[in-house]
Amino acid sequence: MTAPYGIIGWPLGHSKSPLLHNWGLRTSGLPGKYEAWPTEPKKLKAFMAEVRARHIKGVSVTIPHKQAVMPYLDGLTERATRVGAVNTLFWAGGKLLGDNTDVAGIVAPLAPHREAIGSALVLGAGGAARAACAALQELGVAEIAVTNRTAAKAETLAKDFGITAVAWEGRAARPWSLIVNTTPLGMKGEHQGKSPWPGDGFGHVGLVFDLVYNPVRTVLISDAKNAGVEVLSGLQMFLQQGLAQFEIWTGVKLEEKGARQLLMMDLLATGG
Ligand code: NAP
Numbered sequence: 001m002t003a004p005y006g007i008i009g010w011p012l013g014h015s016k017s018p019l020l021h022n023w024g025l026r027t028s029g030l031p032g033k034y035e036a037w038p039t040e041p042k043k044l045k046a047f048m049a050e051v052r053a054r055h056i057k058g059v060s061v062t063i064p065h066k067q068a069v070m071p072y073l074d075g076l077t078e079r080a081t082r083v084g085a086v087n088t089l090f091w092a093g094g095k096l097l098g099d100n101t102d103v104a105g106i107v108a109p110l111a112p113h114r115e116a117i118g119s120a121l122v123l124g125a126g127g128a129a130r131a132a133c134a135a136l137q138e139l140g141v142a143e144i145a146v147t148n149r150t151a152a153k154a155e156t157l158a159k160d161f162g163i164t165a166v167a168w169e170g171r172a173a174r175p176w177s178l179i180v181n182t183t184p185l186g187m188k189g190e191h192q193g194k195s196p197w198p199g200d201g202f203g204h205v206g207l208v209f210d211l212v213y214n215p216v217r218t219v220l221i222s223d224a225k226n227a228g229v230e231v232l233s234g235l236q237m238f239l240q241q242g243l244a245q246f247e248i249w250t251g252v253k254l255e256e257k258g259a260r261q262l263l264m265m266d267l268l269a270t271g272g
Helices: 017-028 041-053 078-083 102-116 127-138 151-161 219-226 234-250 256-269
Strands: 005-009 034-038 058-061 088-092 095-099 119-123 143-148 164-167 176-181 205-210 230-233
Touching (some): 005 017, 017 034, 017 234, 078 102, 102 176, 102 234, 127 151, 205 234
Parallel strands (some): 005 034, 005 058
């Protein structure tokens, strides 16, 4: 482990983070390299000891470590505290801290649509759903609800954020100005070709944000577009959470257009 930046997760096959951050380091003329560090849960403690011993400059954290890393840190940002999960490790004043840039990744694409979002339904109740709820609350959305295959998890999340839980079976029964997919349905692999929303259920939906980004055009995105509904892709979230991480670690704001092109070209080349 010689690089000063990298990502931990298990497994790590699909991550585009090395592509984005190495491009960022190169184009900014900064030293260092960003690596992929597949880390089994039982090796997390040893990994965190290395982060301190080697003073690793920046770490992205993904499934299944987003909550498990928290006891190893010296503190959390306000956003990470609100979400209850961490996707970014960084150093400040000699302390190893955790942040959650997934929230910024959701806020940024939604901000231009803010005025049109009176009600929002979050599909799923895992880590990304928690980031989505924090983002929607930051944006001041008046009515926020969550729905999940496993109702008990939706109810816990609803309680934590002071929002409403809706039955999974009844999710499309009423109008929503925004739906946010935080389930893996549609993602490359076993979930590709599936959708968390009925294909004929877009009559009363104003905007669809699919957090899945590989492929970029999921069934949910296609169905929504075919129904004339505006869409936001998970690629926009991935891009924004990555740009926010890079800025935390280096102080450099990367050029958004170039970064988007880089990711789009890679996804197209790899069948996304
Ligand atoms: P997670 O904590 O494992 O949560 C997954 C959620 O999806 C759970 O609520 C789960 O429901 C639900 N789910 C799983 N399989 C399902 C199925 N077959 N039918 C219905 N619901 C199902 O995962 P996460 O960290 O929240 O991430 C979820 C997804 O968000 C990822 O797969 C990824 O595509 C996306 N994401 C995107 C970005 C980005 O930058 N664009 C960043 C983070 C995450 P149960 O509770 O019933 O199991």
